[in-house]
Amino acid sequence: MITFENVTKVFQTKDREVAAVKDVCLTVKEGEIFGIIGFSGAGKSTLLRLVNLLEKPTSGKIFVNRQEITKLSTKELRKLRQNIGMIFQNFNLFNSRTVFGNVEYPLKIAQVPKEERKRIVWELLRFVGLEDKAGDYPEQLSGGQKQRVGIARALATSPKILICDEPTSALDPETTNDILNLLKKVNRELNVTILLITHEMHVIRKICDRVAVMEEGRIIEEGSVLDIFTSPKTRTTKNFIRSVIHDSLSESLLEELKRNGTNHLYRLTFKGDATKQPILSRISKRYNVDVNILNGNISELQGQLFGNLIVEIIGDGQEVKRVIEELKKVVQVKEVLSDAG
Incomplete structure (x- = not known):
């Protein structure tokens, strides 16, 4: 579904080059929930933005549905992006639009007929449990409700892939679980492949099938969630796991x-x-x-x-x-x- 082959991304600053992603090789399989975890500055967000070419790789190849996306024309890239939904940490909703209007927006851009737009929006609002909030504005919603709107909007164009940038880091623990359960429902019932980045190991434990650990732009460990939790190989991975499974003795x-x-x-x-x-x-x-x-x-x-x-x-x-x-x-x-x- 998504494959990175020796992908590197270098940013040029005034006085030096910064390699945010370094020689990454990674495959996300169709229908799975794949998590990427790392501390701030590990390169997670940059890697995520490469999937739909919001950032272009400096070197290496990226394939989505067996297409090498760096070779796509502008028209082909636009079509590809319609098959990739995005969910953001801070929701990115239009404050001037209602819940209905926010979900409808990508359908308008795609020039979907009005009656068809209405049908799709109501269907999605039912799916995420916000039928009664259709006429509300974002400022009237809780954080969890805003993220549900974000998920509904991301699903509007029936994407095959959903990429999630820290989707629960702005939410309290109870709301986080609700959103993670909704993402599992999206994956299971709509057969949407999910690529998710986070710095919270409990998110990985809750919903992911496989996980990769990033550090300083590189993938330092990768495997099934069960294998990573039971047989971590790197100190960074062990530290993440101990943040949710307190299995160490006190120093004293x-x-x-x-x-x-x-x-x-x-x-x-x-x-x-x-x-x-x-x-x-x-x-x-x-x-x-x-x-x-x-x-x-x-x-x-x-x-x-x-x-x-x-x-x-x-x-x-x-x-x-x-x-x-x-x-x-x-x-x-x-x-x-x-x-x-």
Whole structure:
């Protein structure tokens, strides 16, 4: 659906060049919700704007529906953009137009006949739950309602792709969940591919199928949301995950354990059926060890359960070694002290 091949975007300032996107290779599959996460300045917004050529790449190729978009004529690019809806962080609504007028606007630009415009607008307002707000102006709406108008407007031309620039960062947590549920509905019921950027990991966890992590213009990690959450490889990714899954020991507890000479501290990651099994109970009965659980939680991602435990295994060194080998057959095992907690 969307493919970046070695894409770089360089901005020229007065005294230097700034590479906002560096040699990015990425594919977004048809029908999925793909998230791009990174801190401010990572290059997320620039990458998003390359999809419909609001920014042109300095080098590399971008394909949308197998078309290399940098080779399109002005007319072909205009047609392509009608198939790509945009949702913005700050809504970008016309304050002088009603809710109905805001949603109708792109249909007017596309010269859709009046009666057809009315039918489409009412259909979309029903879809986003704003039928009763059709005559209101943006200043009369809450933040969540404004974003629903933005989503309805983005869907007006029946796009195949929806690109979302921090769509929930201006909203409170409850409203954020409502908007994310609406985006899932758009994806599921209208079969719209969604490319979303955010700096909030709970947004990724809530709705995305796959995710890429950006840092300093580069993709530093990519994979399914489940794989990224259970097996993060980079420090940046680990920091994002810990912002929503608090599975680390406090510094004071970690220092105390070190002072007490604890050498057998492990992080256990459970997936799927393993989360439902009394694995540690069986281990402690089978071997001459005690298991002290110091931290733990179970979460759900993409319909699958996964759990994180930090445990201290107390016993003879050789016995502990046998326990770890046994655990590795069913769960991921990593030493905590070597992982800085």
